[in-house]
Amino acid sequence: MKAEARLLIFLGVFIGIMGIVYGIWSKEWGGTAMLIGTGILGVFPGLYYRWWSKRIGYRPEDRDATMEEGAGRIDTFPGSSIWPFTLGMGCWFLVLSLVFGTWFAVVGIPVVMFALAGGTAESRRGGDPAGH
Amino acid sequence: MIPSVNDPANSSDSGIVRSRTSNSSRKGLKWLALVVAPILLSGCQLPGFGITPGVTTSSHKVYKLWQGFMVTGLIVGGFTFVLIIFAAVRYRKRNDEIPRQTQYNTLVEVLYTVIPTLIVAALFYFTIVVENPEVALASNPQATVKVVAFQWGWRFSYPGNPSVNVVGQTTQNPELVLPVNETTRVILTSLDVVHGFYIKDFNFSQYALPGVTNRFDFHVTKAGEFQTQCTQICGLYHSLMYFKVKTIPAAQYHQCLTSATSGDSFVACANGTSSLKATVRPSATQGVPVHHG
């Protein structure tokens, strides 16, 4: 986890310093704001990973480990789910409502809310038992 | 939506046809020069690599910079090209042996980091040497012209004489008159969208931006006529947004500017024709078909 944290912090700090230099030199605030914002976008998760790396130490994937050392449960993965598709269609209708008028949103908003609720419930159940 | 295309047979007397037709044989040579440049490099006369020295003091410097960059680029590119081809051909599969598994070589890695760094440092240095005078503004330009771009044409006005306003658009291309051997300040802006103020023979272009006034100087060294046009997509008739640059001796320029009573009379005077009728240029529609989309 340490290398990951370092990568993000390096990018964030570098871009932040670049933003400061650019801001002082150019006095152009749009670009300066974007650079410093981008720097924060790198440093912020980087510090989070750094904090985690101190708590969890070296994972098997951070060191010269054999497969046996990493044996056991990896994670739980959803097999199949209809909710990404539903949510995608809902978002599409929301975007089309920006172009063709509000009635698309009348369809889109309920579909998005339905999909969000369905997907969340699926996660809480730990999967989609209805599927199988 | 297929356009009605005007008869292109009229094109021969169009104002759009390039005045540089005499150069067409030289263009072929330039083409050749671009291809055989590495061979020519051994000679003393550097080719233009596709561009001309132009007609302003800056454009000459830019031309030299371009030559230097092209030579560097061709050497570096040629070297890398030869290495790629050599590696691919020389080390093509010979047998089923596993070759030496070379992964790191510190000396080579340091070399291919340091040498490119030195090269681009030199390129940056020469860039700055040419760029700073090119974008610097003279403290007292001898002539000033205001250029306003709009969809789809140009307006040139001359603060030295408020009654001189040259306006033209796609069907009647305007003419920008500049003095030779004097520093001319161009004040550039746009009424509506972004346009590109580009003069090929000056080796220069600048955006005409709405809400932004750009200033830059030209020091033209040669009298002549230069056809040019908008380079930044600006809507439907972008492809037809031409204008012409005419550079004339400074004395004539100032004389015309003081005596002119309108844009048309100024352009007429600059062209050495007193009659207004003679200055009406062939309209663009004769040479380039107008499309109705």
Place this chain on the structure above:
Amino acid sequence: MVDTLERTTAHEDDHGHGHEEHHGPGGLLNWLTTTDHKVIGMNYTVTSVVMLLIGGAFAMLIRAQLTVPDGAVVSLSKYNELFTMHGSVMIYLFAGPFAFGGLANYMVPIQIGAPDMAFPRLNAFSYWLYLTGSITMLLGFLTASGAANFGWVGYAPLSNAVNSPGAGADLWIGALILTGFSAIFTGVNLVATIFYLRAPGMTMFRMPIFTWNMLVTGILILLAFPVLTAGLVMLYADRHFGTHIYDANGGGSPVLWQHIFWFWGHPEVYILALPFFGMVTEIIPVFSRKPLFGYKGMVFATISIAALSTGVWAHHMFTTGVVLLPFFSFMTYLISIPTGMKFFNWIGSMWGGQVRYTAAMLFAIGFLLTFLIGGITGILLASPPLDFFTHDTYFVVAHFHSVVMALVLGAMAGIYYWYPKMTGRFLNERLGKLQFWMLFIGSMVFIMPGYVLGLQGMPRRMAVYIIDPTWQNLNIVSSIGGFMIGLSTLMFAVNVISTIKAPKTAGPNPWDAHTLEWFTTSPPPHHNFYSLPNIKSERPTWDYFHPDAPALIHDDHDPSHVPGGAKADAK
């Protein structure tokens, strides 16, 4: 159905959980509900190749139009729509999604020994956003006022409600918001997968270089795309809610759009390029039977490209007259150094090897040569005085088409390399080589006249141009090259279609490759692996199949003098 996965090794029997054939709902419902990164990756790949064909068809029309000065095919307004949609489709809907949605989605989890992406449902969601976004963009052609017609950069104020009224522009904005979010979610997924789901022993400095490039791409997506989405929302507000953010008459700044757009746009150039660098970097060492030369240098070069790419955006704006020329020129020169270093990594990987001229390798070498041209001309354009007179001319068009044609060659290299893995079938090598020569020569014939035209002053985005025989001849040559590229694409389509019913003869490791995706079956099973080898270097599959291979050489020492051989490079 939920799969809880446990890990097994190559030395154990294959009885891990979650590896049995996946029994999902069949047919269309399966396609709609899948969360398998391989199926989503295939969906992305197929959709983006369809977008390549559509964008390519627009290109054919554009090249046909330019064969005569007064425009042979379409009207001025249709031409503006065509080049706008050509650029938009190719950049937003093909190059990016093909790389980070298609091949990366498929290969990255397998390359690091993971069973799936970290967020499979988010992954599926981002595909649906991409698909609907693509449809949204193309819908523009069906509206009364036509598709967007202000160029793929959508410069304000040309893209505002006054200058571009109609649904086409709004559809363009909506499509970019959808595909932008799709890219962001894929970026999140790639970064999280690479950070959290690597197999034991797969340290950061043992990851395949393609995965490294996708990690950096993912981070760049997260840094850059939110800026574009924010900019698009403001553009939409300008068009419909009466704000004046980009409107000079209302106190806004048109240049702000350019800043925002290119602040996304230049990292985007690397978001497009890095995955293809990664593909080529996988392919060249494999077909040279050597490790990647200068692996760590390559990784650091990639990271420094990411760092510098956020500081070069205004080199697209040199001619605005309102940007800090020396800063952006300097940063652009800096970024050329790590990019240039990669060439020597690639050459060094071939050096002293046993180079096999498979179709994939030919495409990779074609990528190097074409990208070299784009890179060198990029150095020229980094100098503001030289950019001034080439900006918005065909020189710039030729420059970035050198780059993107290199990316297309890289994409073809990736497809020919990984097609056996993804389908279990080989593409026809002879047709592939024929396609390579057609595509490579076509690219050169297409690109080179552009440089000359640009230097002679032909601006880009011209539906009609000055009647000048030289210009017309150069345009005709360029169009011939364009049509050759089109023909090569047809060869590719024929090649793919002819393999659909072919037997699955590829086997797990047909190329004698290095990385983990070649350790599993072709195509890989649901959740990717029956077993994994121990990972002791960045070439686990090679190490497993060549236990007696000569050890890695550092600094040209004799291998016997390097204690531990391969161990020396493990971090």
